[in-house]
Every structure is written in C-alpha cells, then in structure tokens.
Amino acid sequence: METYQQESRLYKALMHPVRLAILDLLREGEACVCHMEALLGFRQAYISQQLMVLREAGLLEMRRERLNIYYRVIRPEIFAVMDAMRKVTGVQPARPTKVNACTCPNCAADSEPRLIRL
Numbered sequence: 001m002e003t004y005q006q007e008s009r010l011y012k013a014l015m016h017p018v019r020l021a022i023l024d025l026l027r028e029g030e031a032c033v034c035h036m037e038a039l040l041g042f043r044q045a046y047i048s049q050q051l052m053v054l055r056e057a058g059l060l061e062m063r064r065e066r067l068n069i070y071y072r073v074i075r076p077e078i079f080a081v082m083d084a085m086r087k088v089t090g091v092q093p094a095r096p097t098k099v100n101a102c103t104c105p106n107c108a109a110d111s112e113p114r115l116i117r118l
C-alpha cells in the first residue's frame with residue numbers, strides 16, 4: 001500500500017485546475033510568478049499557494065533572480081501523465097490569453113506586449 005500512497009500523493013498534487021494550468025504554462029520553460037499571475041488572472045498569493053503544492057510534490061523547482069521568483073518543472077515526465085489523461089477525457093485545454101500586463105524581464109524584453117492567443 002505504501003507505493004500506492006506515494007502514487008496518490010502525486011495525483012493529489014495534480015488534482016486542481018489551477019495547478020494543471022500552471023504545469024501547462026511551464027511546458028515551455030520556466031516562468032516567474034508575476035507572469036503566471038498575468039496569464040492566469042489570479043492573485044499572486046493564490047498562485048504561490050498552488051506552486052508550493054507542486055513544489056512539495058517534487059514537480060517544481062524555484063530560483064530567485066532579483067525581485068522575481070522563477071519556477072520550472074523538474075519532472076517533465078508529468079506532462080506524459082497529463083497527456084494520457086487528456087486522451088481519456090478527450091479535452092485539450094485552450095492556451096491562456098494574457099489577462100493582465102506583465103513586467104517580468106521575459107515580457108519586458110519584447111517591444112510589443114506578448115499576447116498568447118487561443
């Protein structure tokens with residue numbers, strides 16, 4: 001049973017719409033919290049809370065650079081799990097459209113605001 005418990009702990013980390021959205025967002029590489037905030041439209045405290053769950057599950061790693069905190073997926077195998085689940089549900093989530101302006105260095109480097117379209 002212990003291995004099942006370990007397994008179910010990981011499933012629990014996935015069992016949240018915002019956490020799934022965060023993981024999808026991190027498929028393309030690392031992103032700072034303010035960037036996730038701009039894309040997902042939730043408050044930073046709420047996003048940080050979900051990030052902590054994913055981090056405790058061993059899926060994410062964070063690094064600090066000046067004022068920004070960046071997160072990245074350290075177990076990319078998790079995307080295969082999500083993709084397999086999508087074959088079951090037949091649902092492919094739409095990419096998020098930016099809801100707020102983002103001042104993170106990745107976005108500020110672009111002369112035009114980066115809009116992720118559906």
Ligand SMILES: [Zn+2]
Nearest residue numbers: 035102104107
């Ligand atoms: Zn940004």
